Amino acid sequence: MRFFFLHVLGTEICVVSLCFLGCEKGRRVGYKCYLVYNSYEDYAGASRKCLERGGRMAMPRDRKEQEALAEYVKAFFQPGNWPVWLGINDLRSEGMYLFDDGTRVSYFQWRKHFLSSQPDGGRRENCVAMSSDDGDWWDHYCDRTMNYLCEHKHSHSNAWGH
Numbered sequence: 001m002r003f004f005f006l007h008v009l010g011t012e013i014c015v016v017s018l019c020f021l022g023c024e025k026g027r028r029v030g031y032k033c034y035l036v037y038n039s040y041e042d043y044a045g046a047s048r049k050c051l052e053r054g055g056r057m058a059m060p061r062d063r064k065e066q067e068a069l070a071e072y073v074k075a076f077f078q079p080g081n082w083p084v085w086l087g088i089n090d091l092r093s094e095g096m097y098l099f100d101d102g103t104r105v106s107y108f109q110w111r112k113h114f115l116s117s118q119p120d121g122g123r124r125e126n127c128v129a130m131s132s133d134d135g136d137w138w139d140h141y142c143d144r145t146m147n148y149l150c151e152h153k154h155s156h157s158n159a160w161g162h
């Protein structure tokens with residue numbers, strides 16, 4: 001009975017803050033929580049779905065966030081290897097990568113390999129996905145559909161940012 005009460009209380013907190021969902025199921029890193037959505041969307045659809053759920057697309061801003069996100073995604077999909085949308089694109093200007101909120105990307109985790117270094121899609125591929133096995137980034141056609149990552153504010157923090 002006590003457990004049930006706590007569960008109901010948690011649900012009420014979730015409704016008020018619009019952020020608890022990510023932290024109950026996903027991976028907390030600092031002020032934010034990453035959450036995999038295991039359904040197929042193109043980039044624009046993934047962006048819309050994250051906003052509808054009170055979050056936004058995942059935007060790993062530094063090495064610490066990138067490494068935590070990569071570890072979470074690998075554990076979620078293993079032993080498979082799947083691309084997962086991040087909130088990063090160069091739609092506005094080729095080669096200038098912006099997060100989905102319009103801020104500049106300064107930390108990158110492009111795949112570097114002698115056979116296929118990324119990004120390699122030029123003006124054709126302008127949206128970025130993480131591969132689930134190693135966390136490396138690849139540019140893709142934005143209308144490709146794949147699983148996606150949202151980030152949610154940790155409970156009780158009102159603002160995005162560090």
Ligand SMILES: [Ca+2]
Nearest residue numbers: 122123125126
């Ligand atoms: Ca591009």
